[in-house]
Amino acid sequence: MKILVNGIQSNLRFSSAHVIPGHESCGFIHGHSYFVDIEIEGERAGEFEFVVDFKDVKGLTKAICDELDHRMLIPVYNDLIDFKDFDKEKDSIFDLKKAKSVYFKIDGKGYALPSVDCVFLPLPYTSAEELSKFFAETLAKKLSETYDNLEYVAVCVNEGIGQGAMYRKDL
Numbered sequence: 001m002k003i004l005v006n007g008i009q010s011n012l013r014f015s016s017a018h019v020i021p022g023h024e025s026c027g028f029i030h031g032h033s034y035f036v037d038i039e040i041e042g043e044r045a046g047e048f049e050f051v052v053d054f055k056d057v058k059g060l061t062k063a064i065c066d067e068l069d070h071r072m073l074i075p076v077y078n079d080l081i082d083f084k085d086f087d088k089e090k091d092s093i094f095d096l097k098k099a100k101s102v103y104f105k106i107d108g109k110g111y112a113l114p115s116v117d118c119v120f121l122p123l124p125y126t127s128a129e130e131l132s133k134f135f136a137e138t139l140a141k142k143l144s145e146t147y148d149n150l151e152y153v154a155v156c157v158n159e160g161i162g163q164g165a166m167y168r169k170d171l
């Protein structure tokens with residue numbers, strides 16, 4: 001059986017700024033009011049014969065949304081982002097979080113931002129595609145700590161109403 005959670009109606013939302021390095025129109029800092037839909041399939045199980053408790057799904061997803069909300073999303077492993085004093089091959093993302101400010105260049109454009117205003121993600125892009133994969137994998141990992149009856153966790157990250165990307169993580 002499948003359960004569905006509607007992101008708008010369940011308040012699974014976040015508003016963030018991002019940039020898609022190298023993209024003609026999305027290569028400038030801009031923002032989206034994202035919302036996150038979820039679909040989970042699995043066997044019904046346990047005392048109440050739930051697939052999964054909605055409260056668990058919503059709580060875990062809300063926690064990820066809150067982490068990203070009102071921040072600039074930085075895809076640390078993007079090839080076009082050239083960080084100052086940070087080596088993608090050797091240094092830990094924690095070093096970026098710990099620093100007071102972060103400095104980087106994209107195609108010769110220089111950026112200086114307070115680290116607390118940013119979320120550093122281990123991704124090549126902060127596209128809806130990559131964000132949906134990030135949400136699905138994070139959520140699947142957390143849910144599998146308490147559930148062993150789930151077949152897959154699919155997450156659709158919508159960049160506003162009308163366009164989103166869905167990623168399915170099989171368990």
Ligand SMILES: [Zn+2]
Binds near residue numbers: 026031159
């Ligand atoms: Zn965008």
